Amino acid sequence: MLIVECITAISFLSEFAQNVPSDTVVDPQRKPLKFRKLGRTDIEVSQLCLGSMTWGTQNTEAEGHQQMDLAFDAGVNIIDTAEMYPTTPLSEETQGLSEEIIGSWCKTRGNRDSVLIATKVTGNGPRYIHEGGPISPHKIELALEGSLRRLQTDYIDLYQLHWPNRGSYHFRQWPQYDPASQDTESELDNMREVLESLQGFIKAGKIRHIGLSNETCWGASQYMRLAVQNDLPRMVTTQNEYSLLCRLFDLDFAELSHHEDLGLLAWSPLAAGLLSGKYADGDIPAGSRRSMNDTLNGRYSEHSKVALQRYIDIAHQHDLPPAQLAIAYCMKKPFMTSVIIGATDLDQLRINLAAADVELPESAIEAIDEVHREFPMPM
Numbered sequence: 001m002l003i004v005e006c007i008t009a010i011s012f013l014s015e016f017a018q019n020v021p022s023d024t025v026v027d028p029q030r031k032p033l034k035f036r037k038l039g040r041t042d043i044e045v046s047q048l049c050l051g052s053m054t055w056g057t058q059n060t061e062a063e064g065h066q067q068m069d070l071a072f073d074a075g076v077n078i079i080d081t082a083e084m085y086p087t088t089p090l091s092e093e094t095q096g097l098s099e100e101i102i103g104s105w106c107k108t109r110g111n112r113d114s115v116l117i118a119t120k121v122t123g124n125g126p127r128y129i130h131e132g133g134p135i136s137p138h139k140i141e142l143a144l145e146g147s148l149r150r151l152q153t154d155y156i157d158l159y160q161l162h163w164p165n166r167g168s169y170h171f172r173q174w175p176q177y178d179p180a181s182q183d184t185e186s187e188l189d190n191m192r193e194v195l196e197s198l199q200g201f202i203k204a205g206k207i208r209h210i211g212l213s214n215e216t217c218w219g220a221s222q223y224m225r226l227a228v229q230n231d232l233p234r235m236v237t238t239q240n241e242y243s244l245l246c247r248l249f250d251l252d253f254a255e256l257s258h259h260e261d262l263g264l265l266a267w268s269p270l271a272a273g274l275l276s277g278k279y280a281d282g283d284i285p286a287g288s289r290r291s292m293n294d295t296l297n298g299r300y301s302e303h304s305k306v307a308l309q310r311y312i313d314i315a316h317q318h319d320l321p322p323a324q325l326a327i328a329y330c331m332k333k334p335f336m337t338s339v340i341i342g343a344t345d346l347d348q349l350r351i352n353l354a355a356a357d358v359e360l361p362e363s364a365i366e367a368i369d370e371v372h373r374e375f376p377m378p379m
Contacts, residue, residue, distance in 0.1 A: 002123025003157075031357050033075035036099060036337050038158070038262045041209055045116065047331050048079045048356060051342035056086040058287065058343045058344045064101040065108070072115070074353045078135055080239070080265065080340050082120035082162060083147050084129055087258040088289055092128040093123025096150050104153035118158035118239075118265070119147050120213055123165060134165035134190070137197035144201060159198065159207045160239055163210035163214035165190060169242055172298040172379065190221055195232040202233055209264070217252040223258050235262060237337055242266035242310050243379050244275060244326050245304060246367065254335050263337030269330045270323055270341075271379070272296040274304070276348070277312050277322035287344065307375035314367045320358065327355035329368060 029274040050071040055064035068079065084090065085098035099119060106112045121143040122129045130142050147156065162168070166187055169177035201207045209275045212220055215238050218356050227234045242264060249257075249264055256262060270276050272289050274296065297302065315325035330339045343349035 007319075017331060033356050034212050035077075036263065037261075038209065038337060040234065041236055043080075043116070043157070043209070045338050046075055046077045047336070047338055048076050048077050048297070048327075048353065049080050049118070049338040049340045051267070051340040052079060052098040052102060053087045054241070054342060054344050055101045056094045057088050057091075058086070061104060063345075064098075065105045066334045066346060068102070068105050069109075069341065070346055070349055071353065072111075074356075076353075078116040078118060078157075078338060080118045080267075081373050082122070082160075083143050084120075084122045084125065084162070084313055089292060090126065092126070093177075095126075095129060096146065099150035103150055107152050112153055116157040117151060117153065117341055118160060118211070119151070119156055120160040120162040120239075122162040123161065125162075127371075135161055135194060136190070137193055139192065139203070140197050144206060148206065155206055155208060157199075157208045157236065158211050159209070160213045160237075161194070161215075164216070164219050166219075168214045169216065186281075188222060188226070189196055192230060192232075193227050195223065195230070209236045211235055211239060212238040213267075215240065215264075217256055220253070220262060221256060221260075224262070235261045237265050238250040239265040239340070241268050242330060242333075243269045243271045244329060244372075245271045245299070245307060247372065247376070249335065250333075254333075257335035264333070265337055266330050266339045269327050269339050271299050271308075271326075271351075274299055274308055275311060275322055275326035276351075277315070280309075280312060296357040301379065304379040306376035307371060310371045310375075311368070314364060314371070317362050318361065319348045320364075321349050321351050323357040324358050325360070325364065327352060328360050329365075330360035331355070332360065332365075 005024055033046045033048060035046055038045045050068065052064065081098045081102055083099065084095055088092055102117065121135055121140050123135050125132055130139050133139065154276060166182050167177065178200055186318040198207060198210050210233055212223065212235050220235065220238055223235045226232060241247055257264060260321065273279065278285060278288065279290055290296055312322045327341065330336060341352040341353060
Protein backbone atom coordinates (compact mmCIF):
# COMPACT_ATOMS: atom_id res chain seq x y z
CA MET A 1 0.00 0.00 0.00
CA LEU A 2 2.87 2.39 0.81
CA ILE A 3 4.29 1.95 -2.70
CA VAL A 4 0.88 2.65 -4.23
CA GLU A 5 0.46 5.76 -2.11
CA CYS A 6 3.95 7.04 -3.05
CA ILE A 7 3.26 6.47 -6.74
CA THR A 8 -0.06 8.33 -6.37
CA ALA A 9 1.62 11.31 -4.74
CA ILE A 10 4.37 11.42 -7.39
CA SER A 11 1.78 11.17 -10.15
CA PHE A 12 -0.14 14.15 -8.85
CA LEU A 13 3.07 16.16 -8.43
CA SER A 14 4.14 15.50 -11.99
CA GLU A 15 0.72 16.28 -13.45
CA PHE A 16 0.26 19.62 -11.73
CA ALA A 17 3.81 20.94 -11.36
CA GLN A 18 3.71 23.18 -14.41
CA ASN A 19 0.43 24.76 -13.32
CA VAL A 20 1.11 25.30 -9.60
CA PRO A 21 1.97 28.88 -8.59
CA SER A 22 5.19 29.12 -6.57
CA ASP A 23 3.35 30.00 -3.35
CA THR A 24 1.33 26.77 -3.39
CA VAL A 25 4.25 24.34 -3.09
CA VAL A 26 3.86 21.62 -0.45
CA ASP A 27 6.72 20.42 1.77
CA PRO A 28 8.39 17.56 -0.18
CA GLN A 29 9.06 15.77 3.14
CA ARG A 30 5.33 15.36 3.75
CA LYS A 31 4.10 11.80 4.11
CA PRO A 32 1.83 10.61 1.27
CA LEU A 33 -1.85 10.65 2.14
CA LYS A 34 -3.53 7.39 3.03
CA PHE A 35 -6.49 6.14 1.03
CA ARG A 36 -9.69 4.30 1.89
CA LYS A 37 -12.27 2.47 -0.18
CA LEU A 38 -15.38 4.36 -1.23
CA GLY A 39 -17.99 2.02 0.25
CA ARG A 40 -17.94 -1.33 -1.52
CA THR A 41 -16.57 0.12 -4.73
CA ASP A 42 -13.04 -0.24 -6.10
CA ILE A 43 -12.44 3.52 -5.85
CA GLU A 44 -9.66 4.72 -3.52
CA VAL A 45 -10.39 8.03 -1.78
CA SER A 46 -7.78 10.18 -0.05
CA GLN A 47 -8.27 10.54 3.70
CA LEU A 48 -8.67 14.29 3.19
CA CYS A 49 -11.24 15.81 0.82
CA LEU A 50 -11.15 19.44 -0.32
CA GLY A 51 -14.32 21.40 0.39
CA SER A 52 -15.41 24.23 -1.90
CA MET A 53 -18.24 26.14 -0.21
CA THR A 54 -16.26 29.41 0.07
CA TRP A 55 -15.39 29.59 -3.63
CA GLY A 56 -17.40 32.32 -5.29
CA THR A 57 -17.92 34.53 -2.23
CA GLN A 58 -15.07 34.41 0.30
CA ASN A 59 -12.69 33.16 -2.40
CA THR A 60 -12.23 34.20 -6.01
CA GLU A 61 -11.91 31.81 -8.93
CA ALA A 62 -8.12 32.26 -8.92
CA GLU A 63 -7.95 31.51 -5.19
CA GLY A 64 -10.10 28.42 -5.62
CA HIS A 65 -7.74 27.21 -8.35
CA GLN A 66 -4.74 27.78 -6.09
CA GLN A 67 -6.36 25.79 -3.30
CA MET A 68 -7.07 22.88 -5.64
CA ASP A 69 -3.49 22.99 -6.97
CA LEU A 70 -2.10 22.89 -3.44
CA ALA A 71 -4.41 20.12 -2.22
CA PHE A 72 -3.95 17.85 -5.23
CA ASP A 73 -0.19 18.39 -5.17
CA ALA A 74 -0.37 17.05 -1.59
CA GLY A 75 -2.19 13.90 -2.76
CA VAL A 76 -5.85 14.81 -2.27
CA ASN A 77 -7.93 13.24 -5.03
CA ILE A 78 -11.50 14.33 -4.20
CA ILE A 79 -13.37 17.65 -4.15
CA ASP A 80 -16.73 18.11 -2.45
CA THR A 81 -19.22 20.66 -3.70
CA ALA A 82 -22.98 21.16 -4.17
CA GLU A 83 -25.29 22.88 -6.61
CA MET A 84 -26.21 25.44 -3.91
CA TYR A 85 -22.60 26.46 -3.08
CA PRO A 86 -21.12 28.88 -2.10
CA THR A 87 -22.83 29.18 1.28
CA THR A 88 -21.01 32.13 2.86
CA PRO A 89 -23.43 33.70 2.35
CA LEU A 90 -26.11 31.92 0.34
CA SER A 91 -27.62 33.94 -2.49
CA GLU A 92 -29.36 33.51 -5.81
CA GLU A 93 -26.65 35.58 -7.51
CA THR A 94 -23.79 33.31 -6.45
CA GLN A 95 -25.56 29.92 -6.53
CA GLY A 96 -23.52 27.41 -8.54
CA LEU A 97 -20.28 29.40 -8.62
CA SER A 98 -18.35 26.80 -6.63
CA GLU A 99 -19.12 24.17 -9.26
CA GLU A 100 -18.17 26.60 -12.02
CA ILE A 101 -14.78 27.24 -10.40
CA ILE A 102 -14.11 23.50 -10.16
CA GLY A 103 -15.17 23.08 -13.79
CA SER A 104 -12.85 25.81 -15.04
CA TRP A 105 -9.96 24.36 -13.01
CA CYS A 106 -10.42 20.87 -14.42
CA LYS A 107 -10.65 22.26 -17.95
CA THR A 108 -7.55 24.43 -17.51
CA ARG A 109 -5.50 21.64 -15.95
CA GLY A 110 -6.86 18.92 -18.24
CA ASN A 111 -7.12 16.56 -15.28
CA ARG A 112 -10.77 15.51 -15.07
CA ASP A 113 -10.02 11.77 -15.15
CA SER A 114 -7.70 12.00 -12.12
CA VAL A 115 -10.14 14.03 -10.01
CA LEU A 116 -13.06 12.64 -8.03
CA ILE A 117 -15.93 15.13 -7.87
CA ALA A 118 -18.68 14.82 -5.29
CA THR A 119 -21.67 17.13 -5.59
CA LYS A 120 -25.25 17.25 -4.30
CA VAL A 121 -28.87 17.85 -5.23
CA THR A 122 -30.54 20.34 -2.89
CA GLY A 123 -33.39 19.16 -0.69
CA ASN A 124 -36.21 21.40 0.54
CA GLY A 125 -34.60 24.81 0.36
CA PRO A 126 -34.39 28.18 -1.38
CA ARG A 127 -37.06 28.70 -4.02
CA TYR A 128 -34.48 30.05 -6.45
CA ILE A 129 -33.05 26.51 -6.70
CA HIS A 130 -35.58 24.58 -8.82
CA GLU A 131 -38.43 26.38 -7.00
CA GLY A 132 -37.52 24.72 -3.71
CA GLY A 133 -39.45 21.62 -2.78
CA PRO A 134 -38.40 18.05 -1.95
CA ILE A 135 -35.99 15.81 -3.81
CA SER A 136 -37.82 13.97 -6.58
CA PRO A 137 -36.89 12.32 -9.89
CA HIS A 138 -37.74 15.57 -11.71
CA LYS A 139 -35.64 17.67 -9.36
CA ILE A 140 -32.71 15.26 -9.65
CA GLU A 141 -32.83 15.54 -13.44
CA LEU A 142 -32.78 19.36 -13.32
CA ALA A 143 -30.08 19.49 -10.67
CA LEU A 144 -27.82 16.91 -12.28
CA GLU A 145 -27.92 18.55 -15.70
CA GLY A 146 -27.10 21.91 -14.12
CA SER A 147 -24.17 20.48 -12.17
CA LEU A 148 -22.77 18.68 -15.22
CA ARG A 149 -22.92 21.91 -17.21
CA ARG A 150 -21.25 24.05 -14.53
CA LEU A 151 -18.60 21.41 -13.82
CA GLN A 152 -17.93 21.01 -17.57
CA THR A 153 -18.02 17.24 -17.27
CA ASP A 154 -20.01 14.28 -18.57
CA TYR A 155 -20.23 12.47 -15.23
CA ILE A 156 -20.27 12.91 -11.45
CA ASP A 157 -18.20 10.49 -9.37
CA LEU A 158 -20.35 10.75 -6.22
CA TYR A 159 -23.83 12.25 -6.37
CA GLN A 160 -25.36 12.97 -2.97
CA LEU A 161 -28.79 13.87 -1.57
CA HIS A 162 -28.08 17.05 0.39
CA TRP A 163 -30.59 16.35 3.19
CA PRO A 164 -33.74 14.26 3.66
CA ASN A 165 -37.12 15.49 2.48
CA ARG A 166 -38.60 14.64 5.87
CA GLY A 167 -36.32 17.03 7.75
CA SER A 168 -33.17 16.53 9.77
CA TYR A 169 -31.80 16.76 13.30
CA HIS A 170 -28.51 18.08 11.93
CA PHE A 171 -27.49 21.76 11.99
CA ARG A 172 -28.37 21.83 15.71
CA GLN A 173 -32.03 21.15 14.96
CA TRP A 174 -32.17 18.15 17.30
CA PRO A 175 -34.09 19.91 20.14
CA GLN A 176 -37.12 20.41 17.88
CA TYR A 177 -36.71 17.41 15.59
CA ASP A 178 -39.90 15.31 15.79
CA PRO A 179 -40.28 12.34 13.41
CA ALA A 180 -43.73 11.48 14.80
CA SER A 181 -45.44 13.32 11.94
CA GLN A 182 -43.61 11.40 9.22
CA ASP A 183 -45.63 8.98 7.08
CA THR A 184 -43.58 5.84 6.73
CA GLU A 185 -45.05 4.57 3.48
CA SER A 186 -44.79 7.87 1.62
CA GLU A 187 -41.20 8.30 2.80
CA LEU A 188 -40.28 4.82 1.59
CA ASP A 189 -42.08 5.36 -1.72
CA ASN A 190 -40.06 8.54 -2.29
CA MET A 191 -36.80 6.77 -1.42
CA ARG A 192 -37.56 4.02 -3.92
CA GLU A 193 -38.44 6.55 -6.65
CA VAL A 194 -35.22 8.46 -5.96
CA LEU A 195 -33.13 5.28 -6.20
CA GLU A 196 -34.84 4.31 -9.45
CA SER A 197 -34.13 7.75 -10.87
CA LEU A 198 -30.49 7.60 -9.82
CA GLN A 199 -30.19 4.12 -11.30
CA GLY A 200 -31.23 5.51 -14.67
CA PHE A 201 -28.51 8.17 -14.56
CA ILE A 202 -25.94 5.58 -13.48
CA LYS A 203 -26.85 3.39 -16.45
CA ALA A 204 -26.58 6.47 -18.69
CA GLY A 205 -23.04 7.06 -17.42
CA LYS A 206 -23.82 10.43 -15.84
CA ILE A 207 -23.31 9.24 -12.24
CA ARG A 208 -20.80 6.68 -10.98
CA HIS A 209 -21.89 6.27 -7.36
CA ILE A 210 -24.43 7.75 -4.94
CA GLY A 211 -24.40 8.92 -1.36
CA LEU A 212 -26.38 10.63 1.38
CA SER A 213 -25.85 13.80 3.37
CA ASN A 214 -27.27 14.92 6.72
CA GLU A 215 -29.17 11.64 6.93
CA THR A 216 -30.37 9.69 9.95
CA CYS A 217 -29.52 6.10 10.81
CA TRP A 218 -33.07 4.98 9.95
CA GLY A 219 -33.02 6.78 6.62
CA ALA A 220 -29.67 5.33 5.62
CA SER A 221 -30.70 1.80 6.62
CA GLN A 222 -33.89 2.07 4.56
CA TYR A 223 -31.97 3.16 1.47
CA MET A 224 -29.75 0.10 1.98
CA ARG A 225 -32.73 -2.23 2.40
CA LEU A 226 -34.58 -0.86 -0.63
CA ALA A 227 -31.47 -1.19 -2.78
CA VAL A 228 -31.11 -4.88 -1.91
CA GLN A 229 -34.81 -5.71 -2.24
CA ASN A 230 -35.28 -3.93 -5.57
CA ASP A 231 -31.85 -4.44 -7.20
CA LEU A 232 -31.18 -0.70 -7.07
CA PRO A 233 -27.88 1.16 -6.57
CA ARG A 234 -26.40 1.17 -3.10
CA MET A 235 -25.44 4.29 -1.15
CA VAL A 236 -21.67 4.27 -0.56
CA THR A 237 -21.26 7.19 1.87
CA THR A 238 -23.11 9.63 4.04
CA GLN A 239 -21.82 13.15 4.52
CA ASN A 240 -22.68 14.27 8.05
CA GLU A 241 -21.21 16.78 10.47
CA TYR A 242 -18.45 15.36 12.66
CA SER A 243 -15.90 17.04 14.90
CA LEU A 244 -14.61 17.02 18.47
CA LEU A 245 -17.65 19.16 19.29
CA CYS A 246 -20.20 17.10 17.32
CA ARG A 247 -19.90 13.33 17.68
CA LEU A 248 -23.41 12.05 16.98
CA PHE A 249 -21.99 9.63 14.41
CA ASP A 250 -20.19 7.70 17.18
CA LEU A 251 -23.48 6.08 18.21
CA ASP A 252 -25.86 4.01 16.04
CA PHE A 253 -24.44 5.37 12.79
CA ALA A 254 -20.99 3.96 13.61
CA GLU A 255 -22.55 0.51 13.92
CA LEU A 256 -24.44 0.85 10.64
CA SER A 257 -21.30 2.12 8.94
CA HIS A 258 -19.31 -0.90 10.11
CA HIS A 259 -21.83 -3.53 9.03
CA GLU A 260 -22.92 -1.89 5.77
CA ASP A 261 -19.63 -0.29 4.63
CA LEU A 262 -21.30 3.12 4.57
CA GLY A 263 -18.37 5.44 5.14
CA LEU A 264 -18.53 8.94 6.56
CA LEU A 265 -17.48 12.06 4.69
CA ALA A 266 -17.12 14.40 7.66
CA TRP A 267 -18.08 17.99 7.10
CA SER A 268 -17.09 20.82 9.43
CA PRO A 269 -14.32 18.92 11.27
CA LEU A 270 -13.20 22.29 12.66
CA ALA A 271 -16.74 23.27 13.74
CA ALA A 272 -16.86 26.16 11.27
CA GLY A 273 -13.38 27.26 12.31
CA LEU A 274 -13.89 27.19 16.07
CA LEU A 275 -11.46 24.30 16.53
CA SER A 276 -8.76 26.13 14.57
CA GLY A 277 -8.34 28.45 17.54
CA LYS A 278 -8.72 31.57 15.40
CA TYR A 279 -11.61 32.84 17.52
CA ALA A 280 -9.74 32.41 20.81
CA ASP A 281 -9.85 35.38 23.18
CA GLY A 282 -12.94 36.67 21.42
CA ASP A 283 -11.13 37.57 18.19
CA ILE A 284 -13.28 37.75 15.04
CA PRO A 285 -10.97 38.13 12.02
CA ALA A 286 -12.28 40.29 9.19
CA GLY A 287 -13.82 38.19 6.43
CA SER A 288 -14.15 35.11 8.64
CA ARG A 289 -17.42 33.18 8.96
CA ARG A 290 -18.03 34.61 12.44
CA SER A 291 -17.79 38.09 10.98
CA MET A 292 -20.87 37.14 8.92
CA ASN A 293 -22.59 34.84 11.43
CA ASP A 294 -21.67 35.51 15.05
CA THR A 295 -22.88 32.18 16.50
CA LEU A 296 -21.81 30.11 13.48
CA ASN A 297 -25.31 28.69 13.25
CA GLY A 298 -25.49 27.88 16.94
CA ARG A 299 -22.03 26.38 17.33
CA TYR A 300 -20.55 29.24 19.34
CA SER A 301 -22.29 29.75 22.67
CA GLU A 302 -21.54 30.06 26.35
CA HIS A 303 -22.07 26.30 26.60
CA SER A 304 -19.65 25.38 23.81
CA LYS A 305 -16.91 27.85 24.76
CA VAL A 306 -15.76 25.79 27.76
CA ALA A 307 -15.37 22.53 25.81
CA LEU A 308 -13.79 24.40 22.91
CA GLN A 309 -11.10 25.92 25.12
CA ARG A 310 -10.35 22.53 26.68
CA TYR A 311 -9.70 21.02 23.25
CA ILE A 312 -7.51 23.95 22.23
CA ASP A 313 -5.54 23.53 25.47
CA ILE A 314 -4.96 19.85 24.65
CA ALA A 315 -3.53 20.84 21.27
CA HIS A 316 -1.17 23.35 22.85
CA GLN A 317 -0.06 20.81 25.48
CA HIS A 318 1.00 18.51 22.64
CA ASP A 319 2.63 21.28 20.56
CA LEU A 320 0.04 21.00 17.81
CA PRO A 321 -1.97 23.63 15.98
CA PRO A 322 -5.55 23.14 17.24
CA ALA A 323 -6.77 22.47 13.69
CA GLN A 324 -4.38 19.55 13.32
CA LEU A 325 -5.48 17.97 16.59
CA ALA A 326 -9.12 18.20 15.49
CA ILE A 327 -8.59 16.84 11.97
CA ALA A 328 -6.17 14.11 13.06
CA TYR A 329 -8.71 12.88 15.60
CA CYS A 330 -11.40 12.63 12.92
CA MET A 331 -9.08 10.67 10.62
CA LYS A 332 -8.50 8.05 13.34
CA LYS A 333 -12.13 6.93 13.37
CA PRO A 334 -12.67 3.54 11.71
CA PHE A 335 -15.84 4.70 9.94
CA MET A 336 -14.14 7.69 8.31
CA THR A 337 -13.86 7.57 4.52
CA SER A 338 -12.56 11.13 4.20
CA VAL A 339 -12.46 14.35 6.21
CA ILE A 340 -13.60 17.42 4.30
CA ILE A 341 -11.26 20.34 4.89
CA GLY A 342 -11.68 23.89 3.64
CA ALA A 343 -9.91 27.19 4.00
CA THR A 344 -10.07 30.78 2.83
CA ASP A 345 -6.31 31.13 2.36
CA LEU A 346 -3.38 28.90 1.49
CA ASP A 347 -1.72 29.11 4.90
CA GLN A 348 -4.87 27.70 6.54
CA LEU A 349 -5.02 24.96 3.94
CA ARG A 350 -1.37 24.00 4.50
CA ILE A 351 -2.03 23.60 8.22
CA ASN A 352 -5.08 21.45 7.54
CA LEU A 353 -3.28 19.27 5.00
CA ALA A 354 -0.41 18.70 7.43
CA ALA A 355 -2.84 17.05 9.86
CA ALA A 356 -2.31 13.91 7.79
CA ASP A 357 1.21 13.72 9.23
CA VAL A 358 0.02 13.82 12.86
CA GLU A 359 0.01 10.67 14.95
CA LEU A 360 -1.89 11.55 18.11
CA PRO A 361 -0.26 10.15 21.25
CA GLU A 362 -2.34 8.13 23.66
CA SER A 363 -2.16 10.98 26.19
CA ALA A 364 -3.94 13.26 23.72
CA ILE A 365 -6.64 10.67 23.03
CA GLU A 366 -7.21 10.17 26.75
CA ALA A 367 -7.48 13.91 27.30
CA ILE A 368 -9.97 14.22 24.43
CA ASP A 369 -12.06 11.37 25.83
CA GLU A 370 -12.13 13.05 29.23
CA VAL A 371 -13.47 16.30 27.76
CA HIS A 372 -16.03 14.38 25.71
CA ARG A 373 -17.36 12.59 28.79
CA GLU A 374 -17.82 15.97 30.45
CA PHE A 375 -19.26 17.70 27.37
CA PRO A 376 -20.81 15.02 25.12
CA MET A 377 -22.97 17.50 23.18
CA PRO A 378 -21.63 21.02 23.71
CA MET A 379 -23.30 22.60 20.70
